[in-house]
Amino acid sequence: MPVSLRLLLYCLLALLGACQAAPAEQPDTLVNLATVQSGPRVQADELDGAIRQQPQNTALLARRASLRLAAGQPTAALRDVSAALAIDDQDGDLYYLQARALRALGRLTEALTAARAAAAAGYNAPELPLLEGETHLAAHQYDAALASLDRTLRLDPDQPAALFYKGLAYAATQDTVQAFDYLRAALARDPRQPEILHQLAFLSNAYRVPTDAARYATLGLRLDSASGALHYDFGRQLELQGRPDSALRYYRRALVLDSTQYRADYRLALAASAHGQRPAAVIPHLRRALRRNPRLPQARQLLAEALEAQRRLPEALRQYRMLVLENPGNTHWTYKVWTLGQKVQSALPDSLRTGPRYYPRPASLRPRPAAEALLPSR
Secondary structure: OOHHHHHHHHHHHHHHHHHHHOOOOOOOOOOOHHHOOOOHHHHHHHOHHHHHHOOOOHHHHHHHHHHHHHOOOHHHHHHHHHHHHHHOOOOHHHHHHHHHHHHHOOOHHHHHHHHHHHHHOOOOOOHHHHHHHHHHHHOOOHHHHHHHHHHHHHHOOOOHHHHHHHHHHHHHOOOHHHHHHHHHHHHHHOOOOHHHHHHHHHHHHHOOOHHHHHHHHHHHHHHOOOOHHHHHHHHHHHHHOOOHHHHHHHHHHHHHHOOOOHHHHHHHHHHHOOOOOOOOOHHHHHHHHHHHOOOOOOHHHHHHHHHHHOOOHHHHHHHHHHHHHHOOOOHHHHHHHHHHHHHHHHHOOHHHOOOOOOOOOOHHHOOOOHHHHOOOOO
């Protein structure tokens, strides 16, 4: 075989072996983001091993407590910060963390005590009086809230949260002008905060300025289209401007997004009862509304009447009894309890009926015994 042909054959065999030895090309694959875990809860869990190795490290415990708070786990956060304070009870940062955890748990008095301990230990950041002010506000201690928020603003004059909470405190004390001023000042410093826009819209509706409410609610919905509160605000201004059908759509949407919007339940029930009707559909709306606010005007009366109209007499009787307790001395509700109680009794089997019940008429209308009637009146 000629040398040139042999050389060509060797080259072909070498190329063929190289092709067979090359690994098969793997297609690119994307990571499934649904399986990727991140966020404060995962970060807190990642600190478990380090804390087991260094159980006396207060910095690690404080870091995990902060992450637990951010993840919405205040009980676990309080456990960590309590462990850290057992090691070092002179650290103001730890007391501040403790106050935050207690506030998240709704333990307002203990949160204020921890905040005072943080100040005594030297913690002097603006966040501390801000936390105190918000906690006093939640406890309906409005003067104390305003004093704490003023301290915050002396440390940080442009703090939007302090301005916002001052607006809420003034609204709670019926100082409308101050409430609007502070809420607008908060909005000027944080224009992309939907909660500020909600409060401005809500107050505008409460004081019958629906055009302003429409503007604030519209801006808020652009920032947070899933806010049940802002949907309620927008619906309320529509109702105030004489567009009740459109308002009802927004009330229903508000409840879909946030079932705690009891005012939407209340407005839907009022609309369904507007013409003296008491349909069964109003009952769940009124029950939810009254669980959130037992003092809603006419709500309990409408619920009692709706239950009675649906022949749910024992339930209606319970609501009428509540009306008697809420309106002592009201003869109308007392009489309703008596008459409905008679109907409930008559529907029971003989073995379950109690003795006869008599309506307690005023003493001046009760007949006197015969012997007493013969005596001269004084």
